[in-house]
């Protein structure tokens with residue numbers, strides 16, 4: 001098995017299929033001068049499937065499709081069909097903003113998608129408009145319930161919690177999920193990209209999130225899926241569902257990070273906070289053989305030394321402080337989160 005310099009295996013691949021999005025969420029896409037990837041630079045479904053197959057050969061057993069908004073990529077179910085038949089792939093999932101999910105979920109399910117994550121930070125339509133800056137809460141809810149009717153399971157709702165923005169929505173979201181049978185994933189507000197104006201004051205810690213929920217609906221820790229998932233999971237003691245918290249800032253999990261990312265234009269990125277990427281599309285389009293690509297990806301992974309969130313916490317605790325703006329990163333809209 002392939003390991004990086006901290007002996008972390010390559011197990012997960014997050015593939016962005018487009019950087020386009022129909023929302024402009026304040027924590028992901030807060031700027032207007034972003035240069036979109038040109039259409040001819042996007043990997044074709046055949047190219048994505050070929051690379052995915054090579055990553056599976058190297059040990060990847062889980063693939064998540066992201067964007068931008070992945071459902072804006074036309075005929076995405078065709079890609080799902082190709083990926084779901086890869087030998088050795090155990091888990092194929094999709095993260096979406098839910099805006100056009102209702103009309104597409106049946107085709108996605110038929111093509112082999114089994115589970116889904118939907119980003120939703122509030123159930124208050126006014127606040128939704130402020131955070132997302134485009135789109136319609138009702139459409140996202142419609143998408144969630146359409147996914148449920150189609151039998152996708154589990155359906156997880158991803159919530160980025162930002163102080164003063166939606167930290168007072170936590171209980172509403174918990175009650176909605178418990179009632180509707182959705183699982184919740186709370187995500188600490190992070191300094192992804194270069195322009196979301198992150199400061200530690202905007203952070204609502206995992207401890208605060210858990211204390212808020214536990215005071216109303218007592219929780220019991222379950223642990224991380226497979227021991228290495230980003231989310232620490234909890235179940236409600238009354239048996240009515242579960243939540244998870246992704247605490248990248250206050251309890252980083254770099255030591256167990258097995259994730260690589262592939263951008264929509266075919267660049268391999270080894271950390272969510274990377275400043276650099278490795279162009280695999282050039283190899284594909286210059287006729288590289290599978291063995292050559294496998295060798296190059298292996299060499300990149302063997303040298304991988306990323307532990308950005310660990311270092312962030314060390315800086316925050318050191319007294320010298322941490323200023324997100326001092327670190328240049330690839331934008332989240334490009335990376336797919």
Ligand code: SF4
Pocket residue numbers: 248252253254255257258259270271272273306307308309310
């Ligand atoms: S900061 Fe980078 S290395 Fe650490 S968990 Fe996140 S993606 Fe993995």
